Amino acid sequence: MHLGPETYALLTLTAFVAGFIDAIAGGGGLLTVPAMLWAGxxxxxxxxxxxxxxxxxxxxxxxNFSRKKMIDWRTYWPTIVAILLLSALGAFIVQSIKAQVLNLIVPVLLILIAAYVLLSPRMSDEDAHQRLSVGGYTPIGGAIGFYDGFFGPGTGSFFATSLVALRGMGLIRATAHTKAFNFTSNIGSLIVFALGGHMMVLLGLCMACGSMIGAYAGAHTAMRFGAKVIRPLLVTISLALTAKLLWNALS
Incomplete structure (x- = not known):
């Protein structure tokens, strides 16, 4: 598929904004996925x-989190293995679904995830009571990994919320482990997508540069721009884009 240089520039800028927002409030995929669909x-x-x-x-x-020894790899390796395998399975299954069906499924999923991001409860930095053991949490982590392979946006919020609610982690520890889990699910599904030949490598690398720069900027301005401002903006933009996609699919 041929895209003009202006499309590459706009999508890279979108990735920058998504990376910036993701570092502050999470949910950056709610911008990048609709934007790429909008581009055709x-x-x-x-x-x-x-x-x-x-x-x-x-x-x-x-x-960065691992270098600061904030990720307990030894304890959570079974969860990481489950996430890796099930994310690959999710990516494999989604490639077998017809494009016409995906055109309807993806906007609906985006609406649901946008609602989740908007309504998700605030989390504190204090550790709390663990409701599940590591073994009990592993199937849940694997299921979230499957979702990430199948679709993706909102995965970080799912990991973080479940670690706080079920494993009793404070927000900083939950965020550190969320990045480890999210990276694992990205790797598992990335391998399957690459083998399937559906990836636009040059565009992905351009957007990766924008995303990493945005994430760096977001991390350094998180104290100035609060999530309470970014989160509604993220959801509003996502719902506007998704409404157009649904209109196109239904018409």
Whole structure:
């Protein structure tokens, strides 16, 4: 598929904004996925390319948290293996769905995830009571990994919320492990998408550069721009884009 240089520039700028927002409030995929669909990129190529750019962003964050020894790899390796395998399965299954069906499924999923991001409860930085053991949490983490391989936007919020609610983690520890889990699910699904030949590599790399720069800027301005401002903006833009996609699919 041929895209003009202006489309590359706009999508890279979108990735920058998404990376910036993701560092503050999460949910950056709610911008990149609708934007690529708006540009006329087929749904399966959109999901594959978004996974490529997202892998760079989550990998950078995962490396930084791991370097600070904030990720307990030894305890959570069974969860990581489950996420890796099930994210690959999700990516494999989504490639077998017809494009016409994906044109309807993707906007509906975006609306649901936007509602979740808007309505999700605030989380504190204090550790709390663990409701599930690591073994009990592993199937849940694997299921979220499957979702990330199948679709993706909102995955980080799902990981973070479940770690806080079920594993009793404070927000900082939950965020660190979320980046590790998200990077794992990105890798698993990225491999399958790459083998399927649906990925627009040059666009994905351009957007990856924008996303990483945006994430860096967002991390350094998080104290100045609060999530309470960014989150409604993110949801509003996503719903506007999704409404257009649904209108196109239904008409």
């Amino acid at each position: 990129i087929p749904p399966i190529a959109t999901l594959a390319t978004n996974k490529l750019q997202g892998t760079f962003s989550s990998g950078t964050a995962c490396f």
